[in-house]
Amino acid sequence: MDLITLTGYLAGTLTTVSFIPQVLRTWKLRETKDFSLIMLLLFAAGMLLWTAYGIWINSFPIIAANVITFGLVLFLVGMKIRYQ
């Protein structure tokens, strides 16, 4: 694997993994008041488009990172709707 792809994977791992402590915190606190629902929805929509972009430019790091993060953000959207 070349350094460029490795950087992409590392970047994707960081931005994706970052949502795990957030999901755990939200699950524990059951509080989402500080989150903006519009932010979560726009961010999720953006990630769907990033996935399409990743498919088009044939970048697996972009596809993988966005698909997984999309799932984690969708969980936060659910928690926000339920516990706001």
Added chain:
Amino acid sequence: MDLITLTGYLAGTLTTVSFIPQVLRTWKLRETKDFSLIMLLLFAAGMLLWTAYGIWINSFPIIAANVITFGLVLFLVGMKIRYQ
């Protein structure tokens, strides 16, 4: 501009713009308890790497989106440290 680049710009606009209602909400509420600091820091670090990746693969949408979002997330990090 081709459809691929347009999708990249639209994706970048959505994921970047999404942080604006969040920054406004955090600025208004002055509350960041629900945010995970580790999440914000890992996410910011990931965006620096995405920027490097964008420079390498010569993708302006990736560079622009990550530089701007990095600034907005840095603001949230500052608010989290000050108001947690």
